[in-house]
Amino acid sequence: MNGQESKQARILEVKDITKFFPITKGFLRRVVGHVRAVDSVNLYVNEGETLALVGESGSGKTTLGRMIVRAIESTRGSILFRKDNETWVDLTRLKGNDLRAVRRYFHMIFQDPYSSLDPRMTVLDIVKEPLIHNKIAKGDEARERVREILKIVGLDDMHLRRYPHAFSGGQRQRIGIARSLVCNPRLIVCDEAVSALDVSIQAQVLNLLKDLQIQFGVSYLFIAHDLAVVEHIAHRVAVMYVGKVVELAETSELFGNPRHPYTEALLSAVPLPDPERKQSRIILRGELANPANPPSGCYFHPRCPYATDLCTRVTPQWREVAPEHFIACHHADTLSLKGMF
Amino acid sequence: MNRLEVKGLKTYFFLDEGIVKAVDGVSLSIGDQETIGIIGESGSGKTVTALSLLRLVVPPGEIVSGNAILRRKDESYVDIFALEPQSDVLRSIRGNELSMIFQEPMTAFSPVHTIGSQIGEMVAQHTDLDSRTIRGHVVDLLHRVGISNPQQRYDEYPHQLSGGMRQRAMIAMALSCNPNIVFADEPTTALDVTIQAQILELMKDLQQDERLSVVYITHNMAVVAENTDRVYVMYLGRVVESTTTRRLFSSPLHPYTQRLLRSIPKPGHRVDKLEIIEGNVPIPIDPPVQCGFFPRCPVAIHGTCDKAVPALTQHEDGHFVRCFLYSEETEQEDEWTRI
Numbered sequence: 001m002n003g004q005e006s007k008q009a010r011i012l013e014v015k016d017i018t019k020f021f022p023i024t025k026g027f028l029r030r031v032v033g034h035v036r037a038v039d040s041v042n043l044y045v046n047e048g049e050t051l052a053l054v055g056e057s058g059s060g061k062t063t064l065g066r067m068i069v070r071a072i073e074s075t076r077g078s079i080l081f082r083k084d085n086e087t088w089v090d091l092t093r094l095k096g097n098d099l100r101a102v103r104r105y106f107h108m109i110f111q112d113p114y115s116s117l118d119p120r121m122t123v124l125d126i127v128k129e130p131l132i133h134n135k136i137a138k139g140d141e142a143r144e145r146v147r148e149i150l151k152i153v154g155l156d157d158m159h160l161r162r163y164p165h166a167f168s169g170g171q172r173q174r175i176g177i178a179r180s181l182v183c184n185p186r187l188i189v190c191d192e193a194v195s196a197l198d199v200s201i202q203a204q205v206l207n208l209l210k211d212l213q214i215q216f217g218v219s220y221l222f223i224a225h226d227l228a229v230v231e232h233i234a235h236r237v238a239v240m241y242v243g244k245v246v247e248l249a250e251t252s253e254l255f256g257n258p259r260h261p262y263t264e265a266l267l268s269a270v271p272l273p274d275p276e277r278k279q280s281r282i283i284l285r286g287e288l289a290n291p292a293n294p295p296s297g298c299y300f301h302p303r304c305p306y307a308t309d310l311c312t313r314v315t316p317q318w319r320e321v322a323p324e325h326f327i328a329c330h331h332a333d334t335l336s337l338k339g340m341f
Numbered sequence: 342m343n344r345l346e347v348k349g350l351k352t353y354f355f356l357d358e359g360i361v362k363a364v365d366g367v368s369l370s371i372g373d374q375e376t377i378g379i380i381g382e383s384g385s386g387k388t389v390t391a392l393s394l395l396r397l398v399v400p401p402g403e404i405v406s407g408n409a410i411l412r413r414k415d416e417s418y419v420d421i422f423a424l425e426p427q428s429d430v431l432r433s434i435r436g437n438e439l440s441m442i443f444q445e446p447m448t449a450f451s452p453v454h455t456i457g458s459q460i461g462e463m464v465a466q467h468t469d470l471d472s473r474t475i476r477g478h479v480v481d482l483l484h485r486v487g488i489s490n491p492q493q494r495y496d497e498y499p500h501q502l503s504g505g506m507r508q509r510a511m512i513a514m515a516l517s518c519n520p521n522i523v524f525a526d527e528p529t530t531a532l533d534v535t536i537q538a539q540i541l542e543l544m545k546d547l548q549q550d551e552r553l554s555v556v557y558i559t560h561n562m563a564v565v566a567e568n569t570d571r572v573y574v575m576y577l578g579r580v581v582e583s584t585t586t587r588r589l590f591s592s593p594l595h596p597y598t599q600r601l602l603r604s605i606p607k608p609g610h611r612v613d614k615l616e617i618i619e620g621n622v623p624i625p626i627d628p629p630v631q632c633g634f635f636p637r638c639p640v641a642i643h644g645t646c647d648k649a650v651p652a653l654t655q656h657e658d659g660h661f662v663r664c665f666l667y668s669e670e671t672e673q674e675d676e677w678t679r680i
Contacts, residue, residue, distance in 0.1 A: 056533040057504070168621045169383075198382040198622065199560055203604035203615040210614065225533060228563070232606035232615065255608065269538035271563035273605055275586045283542055284535045287503055341609045 010082065011186055011219050012045040012068070017077035017092075019063050023292060035292045037063040039243040040077070042318060045187065048213060050220040052230040052251075054266070055240035058288050061223045064240070065189045068221065069108050070099065081106070082186070104134040107180035111192035113172035117164040123150070124160045127178045134183055145182060152215075153178045153208060170201035174208070181212065189221045194229060206233055227270045231255055231340075236324075239263050242289045242299040245318075249325040256339040259327045261304045264337040298330070306335055342412055344521055344554055345371040345394070345439075350407035350422075351677055352386075352393045355400075359627040360680065363389040363402070365578035366672065368653070371522055376548065377556045378565035378586065380601075381575035384622045387558045390575070391524040394421060395435055405677055414438060414521065437467045440520040444527040446507035450499040457483075457495030460514045467518045482513040487543055505536035509543070516547060522554045529564065541568055562605055566590055574598050577625055577633030580653060584660040594662040596641075597634045630678060632665065640666065650678075 018041070020034040038060040045051045053061040067074045070091055079091040083102055094102065107130075110116035117126055124146055131142045147157060153174040164172055173193065180188050190209070194202045210233065212218060224230050230237060231251060238248040239262065247260040258264045268282040284303050289295055295302050301311040308331070316328045329335075348368045354361040364386040371377055381387040392398050394409055409421040411434065421439075424431040443449035450459060460482065461475045470478065476495065483491035486509040499507055508528065515523050525544070529537040541564065548555055557569055565572055565586065572589045574582040574597070582595040593599045603616040620637045631647045632638070638646065645665050650672040653663040662668075672678075 056535060170621060199562070200382060200601060200604050200618040201621065203617045204619075206606070207614050207617060227534065228606045228608050231608050232611065252611070266534060269534040270608060271537070271541075271561070271567045273562040273566045273590065273602070273607055275566045275590050281538055281542070283538055287505060287536070
């Protein structure tokens, strides 16, 4: 994708979004500190686009995804969502019926296809529920719609009356996808949607997600830790580290020409399915910083091989170093980092 | 003679619904200091193979046939499957000569005992050392696997350690008695890529220092590609292909392996669509006598592949494949084939 295309219609704009979880102590639940799960994140998603969120566990990707679908409340910031062609709403400010009215436009697919479906509901009921709940269709019409959507995701009529336990992991994930698609949403947050699946099944679901995007123009916020999968499916990638997005760029740009030392290390850690190619690996020392007590300056400086005195003192600004290539690093202009290719 | 030679291992689970042939005639060999990969999807029998070799299969599971000749530390030979389940010989092998790194360190460790005491227990089992020497040994082990502040960590409980640290402790436990062979069952699947890289690097170093043979059991092709010398590909309880890692990735023969390798996204080779293998891995309850991959195989020969099980035959030097496209030889039937 070039600069031209990326100016296409936006559907979601996240501004300065922040989530602090309080740490309480004692009988009176006194607040003694905060876990900075997500800290001042800015990003946008275009129509029909896949934006991937990558990062280690504990980096805040899931919290960000859940805030966007309003599964948890944000502490600060705004989430602007384009409901239809002209109307923008701020999801963080909506309440009650207003919120319910926009919920049909965004949906979530979960990681674990075993625990995310109610074992006591049939496939028909599971997929139909959003239609009823959002008052989009009922009765025969709803059933017809469910049939249609199941066919699209590769299940058929004979599956309608069955319960989730009768399905394999891949099929359950298809049920989850059908449920999230049935209301014609504009945005789907896929939280590690293919991580729990077997290799051969993962390819089926990835292809399905791509097909659906082409067919319905739906956008994905694709939360994943498998960078090979991300490179395959995403148009743009945002890299998170301890609650902050440290780099955001178009996929081939980010993989080929990373500008943040953390991205470089992350890419070099990815094992490649090719025994002939031995890459020199940057082994990061230590582990993710504690988001309840993050280091001073740039959060990455204790693990960063390029860190200077400046990095330990000053928090780097979020800035655009090249068209559509955003980064938070003091030394982005002087470092020459190695990409994956 | 290799360190371990396994021939015709069959481990079945006798359930009310029928017989699950989890491992159905697996043969493999592990040389000294070799690094082997066993690749397979869930249900392929790769974990049960390792559990069988450690004799950790419990009813309704049962090793119904096969033998596994192990060359012990004292250069004597023993058939692991012929040993009594409670025998001293088996106890002296398990943990001491063969050991296993489990996938989920959170569930593999006991939550109510400290890390140090759990590793120490294993050392106490296999040596006559007194408790102070054992503590010193365990602290040293924790240090070797890269756990900082091992004196303090010794007295901590599993929940106090991060995932990466727990996995390191797991490795320390597996290596605590200087085994010859370590089975690593998805050792990095639950970890982040940066931690995965740390752990795999650690395994490589330890393997060199300790002269270990390591068997990686995983579905992650990239981990296998980067870390192993030889690979066994398993599907539905059988080895369908085995060769050197390089050969497997450059010229796979079995239709399953070929498609499996094409179905994973490869960084730097972006394609619009991944190739897929239609259908699911079947549940092996009372499986029909046919090639396990037949129902999903796009190049299957009807009337042949669904009538008999192909034998694992050598196609080129050291490259074995189980497919009728390469050989008409069929697997020899025994009393367990049609039950």
